[in-house]
Amino acid sequence: MKAVFSLLLAPILLAPQLAVGNPTVDQQIAFLHASNSSLLRYPTQFTQNIVPKSIHSHNDYWRNTPLLEALSLGVGSVEADVWLLNGTLFVGHELAALTPNRTLDLLYLQPLLAVLNSVNPKDEFTVNQTTPNGPFDTASSTPLQLLIDVKTDGVEALPFILHAFQPLREAGYLTTFANGTLTPSAVTVVGTGNSPLEQVKALEPRDYFFDAPLTQLTDPSLNTTWDPTLSPLASTDYEPAVGWSGIGEISEAQRANITRFVGDAHARGIKARFWDTPGWPIRAREAVWTELLSDGADWLNADDLQAAASF
Template structure:
């Protein structure tokens, strides 16, 4: 009698001879057997669907970065302050600790995750591309937004140096020689990030969070596009202001569509921050209005709610 191969072979080897297990039993038996047939090297985010959600102040979460990834969040934010040569992560100095640094909370974890997502095997020999953090969509980049809290010109060199482990591994989206090459992580500077110094970077793998409501302002003397600013953001309260109750006015909706249109004409993704978080019904009405009018990134503090919205 011919012995069945693959998964069934394992089943026949672990099941009693007289048993005819149903599918649920077969699944349980395979899982309990720790079969290599059920294992593959890029299972870290198995079955997690990436979503266009920005984890606002991600470092405040009980577990920074990993919590966001567990919900499929594809953009995370870290505030950094340069103090005595080290980039500490936190909203203000009172929240800083010696252990919570840009390197420990984001760079090293991402490096380990991406090394695991890109194993060196006989099957990957000669490959020049890199998988991102999401197993179901290896081409999805993770947006890492770094908000510089200290002096931008003084802090930028330390931020660029901190990115070197990801850079040398080929994991950073880069603009060089007129070509934008997307990779596993796209780093965008905001806060005090210095625009003129970022413009001068060549190659550039640290980009700028453009002012969404000023993309057409000639006084900024900047040609905005995705090679400089893949992301543009603005304060929702200041430029839209609808509180989520009743019906959004035509003027308020027009501001959303105008600024989103300005960004999209330039190949830039749009985000509004400072959206109301409570009451929940109002928050969700605002989220709905933003998404229906073309906003690319849903800025969120409640990742569980945003991921199921």
């Protein structure tokens, strides 16, 4: 410990401008910053001091740099609305919002690969590390959840989507179910929207999962065993499932709906999400968020990430 402290103080004790008197801690900090000391840098500090939060970034494509803005706020789940057009996966809510450059690859996959490579250095310290770090420095075992909301035909789009994830797959960054074993990794990809259930069920190995219908987990007509190896997430539209606007008191029947659907998911080891929750008035939005969290919902669905992160 004494040797480490001496190492920290050595540069500042040698600095001419601080030679008179004993240096203060503030002076030491200032000197280290001014000298761009290597002591201030470490490989996983891209998200330094950012605490991951159980927030799902709904309508993520609205933001200029959706993935990076979400990470900067500790948002643990992001969503890309994907359109397969002429062999390219574009991102946007509707056709009029698409541009040639805003693709799944450029907005999400390339930045994500760069972030994960930066926090997973290959050196003498990590030679025996078997599980990749996720993007958050303060919780490296926490994966990022990436929802792919398929807007075009899901059967047609799925092979293109799976191919797009090949660089992340080759790097070992995708949570995977294979040979009866679920292996968590840095990113868990979940298909929603028009993602084709039967084709996802048939994947072996599977590193593209399915967003289960939260209100139908007990429905035998779907002929599906819902569990985390297929669906780590189950979601539903808040309004038809619950109906409370956030103004006035929630009824016992409305609260019972929330707890029943959440309970159905948790009994299967699946996390629950309600999307399209009220966004305004602010007091109504926050009342709904409070109720959902109190009733066990796992993801806080939000359009306003700043508000959700400070909630």
